[in-house]
Amino acid sequence: NAGVTQTPKFRILKIGQSMTLQCTQDMNHNYMYWYRQDPGMGLKLIYYSVGAGITDKGEVPNGYNVSRSTTEDFPLRLELAAPSQTSVYFCASSRTSGEVNEQFFGPGTRLTVL
Amino acid sequence: AQSVAQPEDQVNVAEGNPLTVKCTYSVSGNPYLFWYVQYPNRGLQFLLKYITGDNLVKGSYGFEAEFNKSQTSFHLKKPSALVSDSALYFCAVRDMNSGYSTLTFGKGTMLLVSP
Numbered sequence: 001n002a003g004v005t006q007t008p009k010f011r012i013l014k015i016g017q018s019m020t021l022q023c024t025q026d027m028n029h030n031y032m033y034w035y036r037q038d039p040g041m042g043l044k045l046i047y048y049s050v051g052a053g054i055t056d057k058g059e060v061p062n063g064y065n066v067s068r069s070t071t072e073d074f075p076l077r078l079e080l081a082a083p084s085q086t087s088v089y090f091c092a093s094s095r096t097s098g099e100v101n102e103q104f105f106g107p108g109t110r111l112t113v114l
Numbered sequence: 115a116q117s118v119a120q121p122e123d124q125v126n127v128a129e130g131n132p133l134t135v136k137c138t139y140s141v142s143g144n145p146y147l148f149w150y151v152q153y154p155n156r157g158l159q160f161l162l163k164y165i166t167g168d169n170l171v172k173g174s175y176g177f178e179a180e181f182n183k184s185q186t187s188f189h190l191k192k193p194s195a196l197v198s199d200s201a202l203y204f205c206a207v208r209d210m211n212s213g214y215s216t217l218t219f220g221k222g223t224m225l226l227v228s229p
Contacts, residue, residue, distance in 0.1 A: 004157070033216070040123070042204065042221040043158075058216065090157055100146060100165060103217070105157030 002026055004106035006091050012112045013081040021076040021109050023091030031094045032074040033103065034058075034066065036087040043090065049074055081113045116141045118207045120220035127195045128228050135190040135223045137205035147188040148206040148217065149179055158204060164188060175199070195227045 007022045025032065030051045035043040045058030049068040063085060065077040074093075078085060088110050092103040117140045127133045139145055146165055150158040162173025169181045179190045190203060202224050206217040 035219075040221055043219040045216055048216055092158075102148065102160035102163060103158075105150075105159070107157050108155075 004091055004093055004104050006089075006106035006109050008109060009107070010110045012114060013078075014114060015081060015083065017081050018077070018079050019081070019111075021078075021089055021091075021111075023074045023076065023106060024072050025074075025091075025093040025104070026072065027093060027095075027104065028071060029093035029095050029104070030071065031096060031103075032068065033092040033094075034064070034074070034076045035090045035092065036060065036085075037090060037108075038087050046076065046089075078111075083113050085111065086113045087111060116145075116207055116218050118205050118218055118220040120203075120205055120223045122223050123221075124224045124226065126226050126228065129197050130194050133192050133195045133199070133225065133227070135203050135205075135225060137188045137190065137220060138186050139188060139205070139207040140186065141207060145188075146208045147179075147181065149173065149177070149188075149190050150204045150206065150219075152202040152204065152222070154201075161190070161203075195225075197227050197229055200225055200227045 004025045033048045034046040037043050044060045046064050047066040049055045055066050068074050088108050090108050091106040094103045095101045119138045148163045149161040152158045161177050162171050164171045164181045172178045177192050202222045204222045205220040208217050
């Protein structure tokens with residue numbers, strides 16, 4: 001049982017490049033989330049999903065896209081990378097919605113856009 | 115709208131002393147409240163949660179938190195701090211009466227426990 005896994009761990013992008021951050025969970029959780037963490041700012045929700053085929057915007061969705069074709073996977077896509085997207089990205093999952101059940105977090109992806 | 119405030123950027127405590135990390139919240143209804151801990155270069159780990167019932171909630175690693183509705187607070191406490199408790203701590207809240215919504219996290223408080 002690996003929990004929530006994220007790849008890559010680190011990445012440096014040039015402005016305008018695109019990439020996909022991968023997230024997989026093996027706990028059969030319906031709910032999955034993407035957050036970004038900036039120093040002194042806590043975690044901001046980018047997108048979330050309540051099940052395969054269903055996604056919705058969080059607090060800071062601009063510049064990102066997601067898809068959820070399976071229960072296990074929830075990739076995050078950056079189409080045109082900008083310096084403002086330099087951050088640490090965390091994927092999380094929970095058995096049902098996060099208001100009652102705790103979220104399980106992956107180890108994070110540290111992204112730098114130059 | 116729901117919000118959470120962690121008024122201290124950093125808390126310093128000596129090993130063996132009690133520690134408190136403060137959290138206050140704002141919701142329109144009744145809250146669900148969580149504490150998470152983040153060790154360097156790691157994801158967040160769940161510590162404890164308040165859903166309903168007893169105002170004193172016990173969690174992992176000897177931590178506990180006290181829910182105070184009149185003061186809208188949910189402070190994290192531990193009777194005797196360890197150097198290994200040094201980490202970044204996040205409080206999170208969700209308004210249980212707001213329909214489906216997600217957690218709102220505070221900015222985090224760095225806890226430094228000195229030997």
